[in-house]
Amino acid sequence: MKNFNFDNMKNFTVSDEWADRVLNTASTIQPSKKPNITVITTCLSLVFVCILGVIGFNFTKNTPKTLPMDVIEETQNETLSNLVEETEKPTTQNETVKESTEHQTVSASTVKPTQVEEITPTQITPQPTVTPTQPQTQPTPEPTEPVLPSEDETTEPTDNGTQNPSGSNGDCIVSFSPSFLVGSGKIYCRIKDDNFKSVGDTNLFSDQHLASFYSGFGSNYYYLYSPENAGLVLEPGTYNYYFYNEHGIPICQVVVEIN
Amino acid sequence: MGDEKFAGLSFEEAVRKYKNTVGAVCVMRLKNQTDADDCFQNTFLRLYKKSPDLQSEEHLKAWLIRVAINECNRFMRKNRRELFLDKNNDDTVYFPHEECDLSWALFELSEKYREVLYLHYCQDYKVNEIAKILKKSPNTIKSLLMRGREKLRVIYGGDIK
Secondary structure, three states, rough: OOOOOHHHHHOOOOOOOHHHHHHHHOOOOOOOOOOOHHHHHHHHHHHHHHHHHHHHHHHHOOHHHHHHHHHHHHHHHHHHHHHHHHHOOOOOOOOOOOOOOOOEEEEEEEOOOOOOOOOOOOOOEEEEEOOOEEEEEEEOOOOOEEEOOOOOOOOOOOOOOOOOOOOOOOOEEEOOOOHHOOOOOOEEEEEOOOOOOOEOOOOOOOHHHHHEEEEEEEOOOOEEEOOOOOOOOOEEEEEEEEEEEEEOOOOEEEEEEOO | OOOOHHHHHHHHHHHHHHHHHHHHHHHHHHOOOHHHHHHHHHHHHHHHHHHOOOOOHHHHHHHHHHHHHHHHHHHHHOOOHHHHHHOOOOOOOOOOOOOOOOOOHHHHOHHHHHHHHHHHHHHHHHHHHHHHHOOOHHHHHHHHHHHHHHHHHHHHHOOOO
16 A cells, blocks of 8 residues: 655645745834733723713702701701791892792692792792792802783782682692603692691601692693692681702792791 | 744744745645746745744644635736636646545535535644634634535545445
8 A cells, every 4th residue: 555645745844935025024013012902901991980070979869858857847847937037038029039040830720829939940020918938048040031910819829820729728839840850740739827837737758748740741740739628727827838849958948828 | 134023933944844834824825826826926925024923833823824815816816807817827836646546536625615525635624714714703614615516526426435
């Protein structure tokens, strides 16, 4: 049996000219620089950390903070005492009221909305018979559009002209731009009388304090709170309506007079 | 030239060490000295430009063979017409007809058998290694080897084992 092989092919040799030509050509070419993996990894890590930081910052900024009820009470009392002091000073009807973009308006059917207070920039709608006040601790928003005082008390000072609720005594409609404060949409209202004594159930989140969704058009949501529907009979006088979201964060305050 | 290392070798060392392997692959594929020289140049220049991260000299050798085959394929695609017309020019590589050396018969085979037989018998690669280099399944390589041997037998006209 013959022992076949491919020795000629196996021992094929290339002349040195080929190799020299390659080496000469290569000497004129700049080899590719490999990117340093460590540097790339560090840069990517930094970018990742920055992105995480931005996301975390936005999340913290947009998450509503749930305050304990006693803190809320304290804040309310402080604000209210400021309010009482300020309401003693007479104000004229000519005071212009500034409206901010993150704004809320207040309306009442048979009552006069006097002041709106919110955590975000505030807006106050003065009425002829009521003295609007503004908390001193809150920054005044940049004026955008003056809101003229409404002559007709039953006309709601809202831009879309939403109708008032059926004229139950003490009914109150609040409207505000949808924001994180509104949460999932449950709004509670607690009423306090002149002496800051709560009316009705002491539990804020009871059904008695639940305000009902009245209407909404994307830019403004309207919530109605009717004491009569909640089984509360209010004597004539001045009442403070405090509106909260489902986390107990106060959204606005309305002073309502019942004749 | 930079001080780049290719599996521990400088570029010049890599060229000197593997020039015969790459040259033989190019000649085996193209059967033409001039064309093989072009692909030879391109193969090593690609190594120089790309600086692939190769762990060992075995990897470097396999990488060079793979790239040389690709360069030859690219060359044949680009110059299909010219190759057909200039089939027998002065640069065509021939091996003498010898009784025991089948290199000449290898050159008579079609490319797909030729490269598998060459890698197996001349470069001593195993089936799995050839499969990795050519990116084909081991079974395909086995059948190519078997059919290539059959065709060699026919070309030689005798018993080949």
